[in-house]
Amino acid sequence: NCIAVYPGTFDPLTNGHVSLVRRAAKVFGAIIVAVAGDSHKTPLFSLDERVAIAEAVFDHDASVMVEGFNGLLVDYVRRRRANVILRGMRAISDFEFEFQMALMNRKLDRSIETVFIMTDYKWLYISSTIVKEVCKHGGEIRGMVPELVRERMREKYGL
Ligand code: ACO
Numbered sequence: 001n002c003i004a005v006y007p008g009t010f011d012p013l014t015n016g017h018v019s020l021v022r023r024a025a026k027v028f029g030a031i032i033v034a035v036a037g038d039s040h041k042t043p044l045f046s047l048d049e050r051v052a053i054a055e056a057v058f059d060h061d062a063s064v065m066v067e068g069f070n071g072l073l074v075d076y077v078r079r080r081r082a083n084v085i086l087r088g089m090r091a092i093s094d095f096e097f098e099f100q101m102a103l104m105n106r107k108l109d110r111s112i113e114t115v116f117i118m119t120d121y122k123w124l125y126i127s128s129t130i131v132k133e134v135c136k137h138g139g140e141i142r143g144m145v146p147e148l149v150r151e152r153m154r155e156k157y158g159l
Pocket of ligand 1: 008014089105127
């Protein structure tokens with residue numbers, strides 16, 4: 001009955017994230033989607049907006065919980081009494097950053113393990129940044145993000 005924390009900026013949540021959470025839900029007892037207030041990115045959506053979107057998307061997934069957090073990820077994981085950090089891995093290009101982050105988190109707390117799940121090939125080309133770029137210029141992003149995300153993004157960009 002292992003609890004896995006799936007952290008990210010989720011700006012915005014994409015179908016790649018959703019697919020990963022649903023696959024991981026078959027492996028772990030519970031998943032906490034942890035939306036970061038402090039990430040290395042400057043987000044389009046506020047923390048409250050990103051949390052509300054994820055809550056709506058995972059509303060019917062019984063073992064999935066959504067929460068925003070600030071500060072260090074390992075502190076949040078300890079507060080939630082979880083012992084796994086879950087991350088998705090798309091391509092080799094993700095490896096260096098993920099490796100660095102996993103090692104840093106391990107240095108900060110050796111009792112927490114980072115577990116990677118390979119992203120389904122269908123979402124290999126997707127990232128939050130590329131979806132924002134396409135949407136901003138009026139491109140169609142249907143099928144790449146949940147419908148709710150698509151609507152919110154079009155509002156943000158005044159489309
Ligand atoms: N399918 C498709 N795309 C995916 C998938 C998937 N399954 N998983 C991730 N991606 C993409 C995302 O769309 C996103 O794209 P983008 O870079 O264009 O935005 C990218 O991969 C990764 O973004 P997120 O999944 O949102 O996660 P992110 O890397 O932003 O999360 C985190 C970083 C975990 C929030 C980190 O900054 C953190 O832990 N912050 C808290 C502070 C802390 O503890 N820092 C010390 C830890 S080390 C460190 O922070 C570097």
